[in-house]
Amino acid sequence: xxxxxxxxxxxxxxxxxxxxxxxxxxxxxxxxxxxxxxxxxxxxxxxxxxxxxxxxxxxxxxxxxxxxxxxxxxxxxxxxxxxxxxxxxxxxxxxxxxxxxxxxxxxxxxxxxxxxxxxxxxxxxxxxxxxxxxxxxxxxxxxxxxxxxxxxxxxxxxxxxxxxxxxxxxxxxxxxxxxxxxxxxxxxxxxxxxxxxxxxxxxxxxxxxxxxxxxxxxxxxxxxxxxxxxxxxxxxxxxxxxxxxxxxxxxxxxxxxxxxxxxxxxxxxxxxx
Amino acid sequence: xxxxxxxxxxxxxxxxxxxxxxxxxxxxxxxxxxxxxxxxxxxxxxxxxxxxxxxxxxxxxxxxxxxxxxxxxxxxxxxxxxxxxxxxxxxxxxxxxxxxxxxxxxxxxxxxxxxxxxxxxxxxxxxxxxxxxxxxxxxxxxxxxxxxxxxxxxxxxxxxxxxxxxxxxxxxxxxxxxxxxxxxxxxxxxxxxxxxxxxxxxxxxxxxxxxxxxxxxxxxxxxxxxxxxxxxxxxxxxxxxxxxxxxxxxxxxxxxxxxxxxxxxxxxxxxxxxxxxxxxxxxxxxxxxxxxxxxxxxxxxxxxxxxxxxxxxxxxxxxxxxxxxxxxxxxxxxxxxxxxxxxxxxxxxxxxxxxxxxxxxxxxxx
Numbered sequence: 001x002x003x004x005x006x007x008x009x010x011x012x013x014x015x016x017x018x019x020x021x022x023x024x025x026x027x028x029x030x031x032x033x034x035x036x037x038x039x040x041x042x043x044x045x046x047x048x049x050x051x052x053x054x055x056x057x058x059x060x061x062x063x064x065x066x067x068x069x070x071x072x073x074x075x076x077x078x079x080x081x082x083x084x085x086x087x088x089x090x091x092x093x094x095x096x097x098x099x100x101x102x103x104x105x106x107x108x109x110x111x112x113x114x115x116x117x118x119x120x121x122x123x124x125x126x127x128x129x130x131x132x133x134x135x136x137x138x139x140x141x142x143x144x145x146x147x148x149x150x151x152x153x154x155x156x157x158x159x160x161x162x163x164x165x166x167x168x169x170x171x172x173x174x175x176x177x178x179x180x181x182x183x184x185x186x187x188x189x190x191x192x193x194x195x196x197x198x199x200x201x202x203x204x205x206x207x208x209x210x211x212x213x214x215x216x217x218x219x220x221x222x223x224x225x226x227x228x229x230x231x232x233x234x235x236x237x238x239x240x241x242x243x244x245x246x247x248x249x250x251x252x253x254x255x256x257x258x259x260x261x262x263x264x265x266x267x268x269x270x271x272x273x
Numbered sequence: 274x275x276x277x278x279x280x281x282x283x284x285x286x287x288x289x290x291x292x293x294x295x296x297x298x299x300x301x302x303x304x305x306x307x308x309x310x311x312x313x314x315x316x317x318x319x320x321x322x323x324x325x326x327x328x329x330x331x332x333x334x335x336x337x338x339x340x341x342x343x344x345x346x347x348x349x350x351x352x353x354x355x356x357x358x359x360x361x362x363x364x365x366x367x368x369x370x371x372x373x374x375x376x377x378x379x380x381x382x383x384x385x386x387x388x389x390x391x392x393x394x395x396x397x398x399x400x401x402x403x404x405x406x407x408x409x410x411x412x413x414x415x416x417x418x419x420x421x422x423x424x425x426x427x428x429x430x431x432x433x434x435x436x437x438x439x440x441x442x443x444x445x446x447x448x449x450x451x452x453x454x455x456x457x458x459x460x461x462x463x464x465x466x467x468x469x470x471x472x473x474x475x476x477x478x479x480x481x482x483x484x485x486x487x488x489x490x491x492x493x494x495x496x497x498x499x500x501x502x503x504x505x506x507x508x509x510x511x512x513x514x515x516x517x518x519x520x521x522x523x524x525x526x527x528x529x530x531x532x533x534x535x536x537x538x539x540x541x542x543x544x545x546x547x548x549x550x551x552x553x554x555x556x557x558x559x560x561x562x563x564x565x566x567x568x569x570x571x572x573x574x575x576x577x578x579x580x581x582x583x584x585x586x587x588x589x590x591x592x593x594x595x596x597x598x599x600x601x602x603x604x605x606x607x608x609x610x611x612x613x614x615x616x617x618x619x620x621x622x623x624x625x626x627x628x629x630x631x632x633x634x635x636x637x638x639x
Contacts (some may be wrong), residue, residue: 052533075535076533081529083527087527089526096581100526108516109307109309111309111519113306134295156534
């Protein structure tokens, strides 16, 4: 039995149904990546897994309990989430922001323990932002800022960490940087990571477990080298491509078909009887 | 409380290993896991503001048709003045000053709560129309019913709460989006202001004069009957608000981050907003719509503490200081009871708002 799972959940915003009767298991100690085309429901699924969105049917289970029924701070000590919408308050320093990740471990009479100080230091060292502790978050580059947010989520000390598109808006070097950091957190600390990623090749390279979604349904799940094929990419993204071996890592590498080739198949499809 | 005072730098933390020796957060710690966060700068700001408020209060008590020196004021307050001074200080001027301090503190606190929840310096009760709503309630009592002072106070309370409810229904239910709330607030404010104008044109001469004085926000003639309800409300709401302050700090990072950290977002927000509306309505009921204190106090406090976060206690102290100082300045410059305090805070606050808009524009935020 895995620690985190969704059982036949129906996810909807108001009346708009994003996914119906969706079931997903997050394998323990995996680096799970959720991929799929825009609006396939991958961020929505992540929101449901992290109790931001209450399923209109079905349930999300954390350690065998319905996540909504658990005390908020207890969940926050088990499962961390880095959403896309994180806002750094004006004039906040890096150290202060990372320190706020300790909230679920604190209380009215336990506001800043020696343990808090130690964990925050460690989280900043882990993500390479220790020297920035006294700098203002507004002054940092996008890549540095993302590391600071990850440090904040780490300071929460949760065995499960969910990340919603952690590489969006970063240049290629910083994308790799953030993904390397995630891989390290997964390998060295044995955390379970779940991330939504846009780039299929990044997903295939870093994930130990891949979930491909289309229109709110799981099309395939498993190790990237087992499931990423040209047929799957065509089915999920509607893109003709070749899947070759990544010369660096041996993982699947998706190479979209040339424009001319794709135009030809489109023409074939329309003239076919 | 059995605390062992120990100021950090905490040497047990491997701080030096991480490169910087300065602790990230300062705290008072005691065995048994007790630890209280300390921000030395914020404490200094609070102490300085309290001192300033106290000084202004003593000066204000000494000011008037019958001037009393600061020394005599202090002596009288501790029970050592002559009969005449005793009467003037205890019965006439002290309640006025206390109402001023409480109203300023309420507005400063309410402003800090609103600005923090809306994540917008413009999201303060004056801009959102809460003060205008309270004014409408008071005007209904003055103009339509020629009501007593107590009726006017009650009307202002009801008006403020009703406006808070209207804003909640129009803009809040689906979660707060800073600018939408401000725009709805401005809309509500415009409607209510129009109603207020209409009520005044309907009023006869005596009622209209009373209404206009009330609307400028004045501390004239406040007595102990205004002090007690304000003080009681404050005694209930302040601990309640402060108990939710840590959640409010998290809310500044967005709803999703707060949820992820285990903050019960909806509950924290509801408790704090209801408190802020109550504080604004009560303050307005006690001395009319004193403008701009709620807008300026949190911003000024924040610039002094240089700390992000809601700055609740510094804003509260700043509000009290501002209001009493403004009242003292009004009396000093224009003679006793000539100029209502609301005019002074309006002029100062208006200038401040313009400055804020100019600098925000320069920073590219508006």
